[in-house]
Amino acid sequence: MRRVVVISTGGTIASRWQGEGYAAQAGGSEVLASAPVPEGLDVRVVDLFTVNSSRITTAHQLELLRTVREVLTDPEVAGVVVTHGTDTLEESAYLLSLFHDDPRPVVFTGAQQPLEVADGDAPGNLYDALLTASCGRDTGVVIVFAGLVHEARGTVKVHTLAPQAFADPCGSPLGRVEFGRVTWLRRPDRTPALELRLPGPGGRLPRVDIVMHHTGADTLLLDAVLAAGAEGVVLVGTGAGNATPDIAAAVACAVDSGVLVALSTRVQTGPVAALYTGGGAVDLAAVGALLSGSLRAGQTRIAVLASLLSAGPAATAAERTDVLRRVLDGAAVEPPLSVPAGSRRSAA
């Protein structure tokens, strides 16, 4: 029997009607009982949390990371399944993937329809995730949803309600799960795992905020997160990563004071590219913002958070920047042909 451990964290896959709306309520054993189990598997359950994933914090994510590592100390375990709400699944999965250094797979899944819905998607997704966790090797952390296996990095929630909830807008799936079999379509682009320096119990966790640019925006929100003590900021630019000269000046001050700044885009597909000046990505990169490649805002924030955690509180700004640059290089996609060579990433 191959052993797979399911770590249950809540989400719609564990949700029931509460009178006014749905909320996570069921524990892991109930979630598991809703799905058929592939033949020949010995499935164990760890009940970690029961929360809707919009409430997931960095502390939850680090507890999940610790739990996965603890589960994998058992050599009998072939793989791990994490059941998670879909709202922030891509963030937790990407965080774990950056620190994952084990050949055994960690498979995230969830559902768009709640537990006990007669024709819901939970049982199929969980079955596929169990199958993938039992047979994958050197896959890293993946997301199994609606019959597809996605690499954690780059994958985002693309529909609020539909069963096909996840896709990588700049990439392609790693595999398919159908007819009770996993078919691998390509190898994941795995990068070396980051060194893990977890803060001790009660240790301070870095604050990383996201600020989105829009027409008429000034520096108020950026100033506010910096005043609140953000050690990292993701600026979500318009287009290929653009803002204004005032915002570029505020980013320059933030970088000079040791804040890690990454630049993502609010556009759904395509990489950030240093093409425009006048407050655009050319100027933002010149003052030290690192371009996020094809990572969308949520995963860019995780890249910044993971870099701060991995560098540790005693690291210099240059050391933290160096870790983030390596993480983002691992997330790069080729720039479109129209982007001049060498303009994709900041030289800062």
Ligand SMILES: NC(=O)C[C@H](N)C(=O)O
């Ligand atoms: N489909 C879901 O899981 C959505 C839910 N709001 C969650 O993320 O917890």
